[in-house]
Amino acid sequence: MTTLVGRERAALLVIDVQNGVVAEAFERDRVVGAVARLVERARGAGVPVVWVQHSDDGLVRGSDDWLIVPELAPGEGETVVEKHHGDSFEGTNLEEVLAGLGVGALYLSGAETDACVRSTLHGAFARGYDTYLVGDAHTSGDRSSWGAPEPEAVIRHTNLYWKHQTAPGKSAGVVDVDEVDFAKA
Numbered sequence: 001m002t003t004l005v006g007r008e009r010a011a012l013l014v015i016d017v018q019n020g021v022v023a024e025a026f027e028r029d030r031v032v033g034a035v036a037r038l039v040e041r042a043r044g045a046g047v048p049v050v051w052v053q054h055s056d057d058g059l060v061r062g063s064d065d066w067l068i069v070p071e072l073a074p075g076e077g078e079t080v081v082e083k084h085h086g087d088s089f090e091g092t093n094l095e096e097v098l099a100g101l102g103v104g105a106l107y108l109s110g111a112e113t114d115a116c117v118r119s120t121l122h123g124a125f126a127r128g129y130d131t132y133l134v135g136d137a138h139t140s141g142d143r144s145s146w147g148a149p150e151p152e153a154v155i156r157h158t159n160l161y162w163k164h165q166t167a168p169g170k171s172a173g174v175v176d177v178d179e180v181d182f183a184k185a
Contacts, residue, residue, distance in 0.1 A: 020065025
């Protein structure tokens, strides 16, 4: 139902599951395991997996913190998009990559829920993609000392409001790893 004409395929976006991003993340091991299962399911269904990797002054390109966690690895032929902003589309070639793959529906996973995941959700939806958050495959660090809610509340709230996201001509929603049906997108 995407508004992007001729782009019938789905893709999985794995956002910023990097050592320095998820080291202290809420339920890190469970979420990384969920992302690994999701990647395996996407590959088995012939669905493109696109990896997003952030860098900035605090997450220096090439450093150990910048690397994708050892439990995950881009497969041969899978695209890695490097970014410097929260929204994975801003200042990157992500739109061109997805257009080249014929993708009009995105399943998002990764980190951090209250930053890059949320920004990319909105960026994708505003650009016309059917945009689905994989509710048990994203996480965030604890920013409560800065006045933010606890990570579990951030994740729950993001799942709640994205479940009810609507706009003309496109779909949104939240689905858990084991419920993702790449064929329906």
